[in-house]
Amino acid sequence: xxxxxxxxxxxxxxxxxxxxxxxxxxxxxxxxxxxxxxxxxxxxxxxxxxxxxxxxxxxxxxxxxxxxxxxxxxxxxxxxxxxxxxxxxxxxxxxxxxxxxxxxxxxxxxxxxxxxxxxxxxxxxxxxxxxxxxxxxxxxxxxxxxxxxxxxxxxxxxxxxxxxxxxxxxxxxxxxxxxxxxxxxxxxxxxxxxxxxxxxxxxxxxxxxxxxxxxxxxxxxxxxxxxxxxxxxxxxxxxxxxxxxxxxxxxxxxxxxxxxxxxxxxxxxxxxxxxxxxxxxxxxxxxxxxxxxxxxxxxxxxxxxxxxxxxxxxxxxxxxxxxxxxxxxxxxxxxxxxxxxxxxxxxxxxxxxxxxxxxxxxxxxxxxxxxxxxxxxxxxxxxxxxxxxxxxxxxxxxxxxxxxxxxxxxxxxxxxxxxxxxxxxxxxxxxxxxxxxxxxxxxxxxxxxxxxxxxxxxxxxxxxxxxxxxxxxxxxxxxxxxxxxxxxxxxxxxxxxxxxxxxxxxxxxxxxxxxxxxxxxxxxxxxxxxxxxxxxxxxxxxxxxxxxxxxxxxxxxxxxxxxxxxxxxxxxxxxxxxxxxxxxxxxxxxxxxxxxxxxxxxxxxxxxxxxxxxxxxxxxxxxxxxxxxxxxxxxxxxxxxxxxxxxxxxxxxxxxxxxxxxxxxxxxxxxxxxxxxxxxxxxxxxxxxxxxxxxxxxxxxxxxxxxxxxxxxxxxxxxxxxxxxxxxxxxxxxxxxxxxxxxxxxxxxxxxxxxxxxxxxxxxxxxxxxxxxxxxxxxxxxxxxxxxxxxxxxxxxxxxxxxxxxxxxxxxxxxxxxxxxxxxxxxxxxxxxxxxxxxxxxxxxxxxxxxxx
Numbered sequence: 001x002x003x004x005x006x007x008x009x010x011x012x013x014x015x016x017x018x019x020x021x022x023x024x025x026x027x028x029x030x031x032x033x034x035x036x037x038x039x040x041x042x043x044x045x046x047x048x049x050x051x052x053x054x055x056x057x058x059x060x061x062x063x064x065x066x067x068x069x070x071x072x073x074x075x076x077x078x079x080x081x082x083x084x085x086x087x088x089x090x091x092x093x094x095x096x097x098x099x100x101x102x103x104x105x106x107x108x109x110x111x112x113x114x115x116x117x118x119x120x121x122x123x124x125x126x127x128x129x130x131x132x133x134x135x136x137x138x139x140x141x142x143x144x145x146x147x148x149x150x151x152x153x154x155x156x157x158x159x160x161x162x163x164x165x166x167x168x169x170x171x172x173x174x175x176x177x178x179x180x181x182x183x184x185x186x187x188x189x190x191x192x193x194x195x196x197x198x199x200x201x202x203x204x205x206x207x208x209x210x211x212x213x214x215x216x217x218x219x220x221x222x223x224x225x226x227x228x229x230x231x232x233x234x235x236x237x238x239x240x241x242x243x244x245x246x247x248x249x250x251x252x253x254x255x256x257x258x259x260x261x262x263x264x265x266x267x268x269x270x271x272x273x274x275x276x277x278x279x280x281x282x283x284x285x286x287x288x289x290x291x292x293x294x295x296x297x298x299x300x301x302x303x304x305x306x307x308x309x310x311x312x313x314x315x316x317x318x319x320x321x322x323x324x325x326x327x328x329x330x331x332x333x334x335x336x337x338x339x340x341x342x343x344x345x346x347x348x349x350x351x352x353x354x355x356x357x358x359x360x361x362x363x364x365x366x367x368x369x370x371x372x373x374x375x376x377x378x379x380x381x382x383x384x385x386x387x388x389x390x391x392x393x394x395x396x397x398x399x400x401x402x403x404x405x406x407x408x409x410x411x412x413x414x415x416x417x418x419x420x421x422x423x424x425x426x427x428x429x430x431x432x433x434x435x436x437x438x439x440x441x442x443x444x445x446x447x448x449x450x451x452x453x454x455x456x457x458x459x460x461x462x463x464x465x466x467x468x469x470x471x472x473x474x475x476x477x478x479x480x481x482x483x484x485x486x487x488x489x490x491x492x493x494x495x496x497x498x499x500x501x502x503x504x505x506x507x508x509x510x511x512x513x514x515x516x517x518x519x520x521x522x523x524x525x526x527x528x529x530x531x532x533x534x535x536x537x538x539x540x541x542x543x544x545x546x547x548x549x550x551x552x553x554x555x556x557x558x559x560x561x562x563x564x565x566x567x568x569x570x571x572x573x574x575x576x577x578x579x580x581x582x583x584x585x586x587x588x589x590x591x592x593x594x595x596x597x598x599x600x601x602x603x604x605x606x607x608x609x610x611x612x613x614x615x616x617x618x619x620x621x622x623x624x625x626x627x628x629x630x631x632x633x634x635x636x637x638x639x640x641x642x643x644x645x646x647x648x649x650x651x652x653x654x655x656x657x658x659x660x661x662x663x664x665x666x667x668x669x670x671x672x673x674x675x676x677x678x679x680x681x682x683x684x685x686x687x688x689x690x691x692x693x694x695x696x697x698x699x700x701x702x703x704x705x706x707x708x709x710x711x712x713x714x715x716x717x718x719x720x721x722x723x724x725x726x727x728x729x730x731x732x733x734x735x736x737x738x739x740x741x742x743x744x745x746x747x748x749x750x751x752x753x754x755x756x757x758x759x760x761x762x763x764x765x766x767x768x769x770x771x772x773x774x775x776x777x778x779x780x781x782x783x784x785x786x787x788x789x790x791x792x793x794x795x796x797x798x799x800x801x802x803x804x805x806x807x808x809x810x811x812x813x814x815x816x817x818x819x820x821x822x823x824x825x826x827x828x829x830x831x832x833x834x835x836x837x838x839x840x841x842x843x844x845x846x847x848x849x850x851x852x853x
Contacts, residue, residue, distance in 0.1 A: 004167065032333070048432070048571065049567075049569050060570075081442040082440065088109060091777050099390055110387065121408070122147050127146070129144075130144055131143065142470060146380070147382065152307065156408060163368070166368050188260060196326075225621075247328045251325055258316045260318075262319055263318065267288070271284070307347075340370070351376075378447040378448070398442065400831055438488075439559065451555075452587070461506050472615030474562055479564040490562075499595045517556075518743045566641070568637070610691065645659055654694040656762075658690055659688065663686050668681070696719075727845040729742070729847060730767040745767040765792065
């Protein structure tokens with residue numbers, strides 16, 4: 001009996017008539033009944049739900065261990081991290097899972113995932129609820145849930161019960177805040193005179209309320225729902241005249257080995273906070289105080305390898321020197337929040353944590369740690385959960401070996417799924433995509449001086465050159481949005497002059513290990529950028545390699561940003577294994593070759609799946625020749641995910657296959673919008689690849705919408721295989737390139753036999769539902785998505801030939817009867833062969849007017 005995937009057979013019989021229920025109620029039955037049922041897949045296609053067989057995964061693990069062994073042999077100390085992204089499984093259509101960076105459900109799911117990660121990955125660490133990145137146009141910085149712990153296993157926080165749940169109301173008020181603040185000051189030896197009480201600025205809020213119209217009407221929703229008005233009402237409810245919290249200025253005094261404080265004095269007599277909804281520590285009126293010096297960051301190269309036993313901290317004191325770094329205590333929604341000040345050394349931050357935990361134990365009062373995060377320290381591990389537009393991003397802590405990387409990645413995917421977070425989604429037309437947030441990979445060392453890229457800058461040169469020689473590496477693992485304005489543009493996309501400058505930089509880059517860690521940053525910082533000069537939006541981001549801007553930029557880390565989030569953890573691990581294997585190869589044999597000027601050939605060829613497949617096959621052969629058996633079939637799930645088959649049709653022993661290809665989206669000029677000036681993206685263009693198998697010579701011709709398709713054989717493939725790309729406008733947006741060009745869909749493909757002078761048939765490809773039933777919701781699962789894709793491909797339909805006629809239009813009054821000799825039927829008209837586009841010889845662009853030879 002055959003059963004589809006997900007169906008369990010309940011009966012098994014050779015003949016339907018023999019199937020019968022077991023009869024009998026209470027009679028004794030001495031018969032023994034047994035059956036055996038086995039379900040076997042007749043054919044296993046590559047699929048993202050189960051990308052690899054057990055045999056394949058065993059081979060993958062074997063190569064991972066071989067690469068680890070090579071690292072030990074070569075003395076490479078590599079750490080590998082990543083930034084996987086997740087979306088909600090239950091609600092993929094909400095704006096917070098598509099465009100918005102924040103949302104109520106996003107915070108709840110992120111908190112659930114963060115809590116589960118704390119149970120699995122850490123022991124003796126502390127949680128920190130701080131601020132993340134702040135982008136233009138957003139009212140407040142984004143949040144970040146982070147966890148820190150020591151690599152040597154010594155606990156930073158002894159009792160996790162005194163770390164408060166940020167979603168629980170502990171019924172605390174400002175009197176509890178004062179008790180805690182006084183207890184903390186006593187523990188570090190600071191007199192309570194250093195405590196400053198912070199209040200809301202009543203005058204500002206009175207002015208704000210007086211500025212509103214006398215009566216708010218529905219025509220003014222921006223006033224009715226303003227964040228400031230909502231915040232004012234909340235403050236009025238809890239008592240705007242009550243203290244918001246307490247602040248103690250703190251700074252470490254190296255000479256006296258203790259904490260130093262001071263007293264703050266204001267012209268208005270009290271500390272009135274800046275208006276806003278951020279935590280107290282971010283709203284301190286520091287401009288109203290005297291000038292003080294800035295904190296000097298600790299150089300990462302000055303951090304010792306291990307923590308030493310610290311001396312007992314002496315009793316603190318209140319000095320005359322102005323100190324603007326402060327620790328703040330505040331109760332919000334019944335929870336006590338401790339705002340941490342910035343520090344230069346992790347040891348100082350750790351000392352504050354010890355005092356805070358001691359005060360929490362003394363008062364039996366759990367706290368939430370927020371404010372400034374600890375300074376970067378190679379002796380500390382960290383992971384973080386942050387929001388990004390449409391996704392939740394996890395900054396996973398780096399791994400030192402392949403088994404560790406496998407364990408952590410597999411565990412993270414499992415925890416995310418248990419928290420109702422997924423790794424893929426579906427578009428309205430059924431296309432399968434990633435989360436849209438990327439899966440950036442970071443490579444570095446346990447300490448900056450151990451980073452392979454700082455020890456040997458020519459390793460980064462090898463990566464850049466090899467990626468430039470093999471565009472398939474850029475496009476197979478990327479997301480939907482590619483090109484020169486994407487999040488990770490290639491160094492040569494529309495910027496040939498950069499290759500000239502890169503060659504000059506490479507010529508000044510020495511081979512082997514170098515004593516100057518700053519060299520690689522100085523040579524490449526201004527070349528690995530996007531069109532606007534942004535160093536972060538590059539395929540190879542070196543912001544954290546050895547940046548002179550700050551100590552946090554000198555971590556020895558290179559970020560590979562050209563990776564989309566794959567739907568399965570094993571696919572993510574294969575991506576990382578490819579990078580690890582290439583690094584081992586480049587360490588042994590640096591790849592120093594001249595750069596290639598691809599020109600328009602880059603997007604003409606390597607946006608088609610066949611050229612990407614051939615390119616990646618060459619990559620695998622390169623690794624295999626050096627002893628690393630990276631198999632090409634391990635990449636098959638990526639091809640099925642990135643370039644899915646739209647449909648196939650067999651006609652007269654000739655097989656036509658249509659696959660999705662890649663199309664770069666152009667960023668348009670600035671236009672006025674409701675929210676201000678905006679730059680839209682033209683996503684109306686799409687590209688497909690047509691593959692013809694079984695065609696010999698020039699007998700068969702393939703047409704698309706009546707246009708001759710420029711089929712060409714590809715070197716390395718069978719002689720009877722030909723390929724071409726078709727570029728077309730799929731839909732008509734209100735703002736796009738060439739707005740006078742209409743929609744070319746549906747695409748009608750015909751296979752014409754020139755020897756027989758007839759069309760053998762064809763198929764029709766629709767970009768939406770052929771019957772006009774365009775869905776308003778996204779597919780709920782892969783089966784519904786597949787059904788939508790199948791409905792858009794018709795295995796029938798072709799363009800019939802049109803016979804020219806010079807007869808006049810038919811009219812009933814003009815009917816006559818006569819006999820004439822039969823004329824020969826005109827021959828089948830084959831579309832003329834068009835002139836090859838010199839810029840894109842492998843692609844038929846339906847937007848261009850045909851030019852005939």
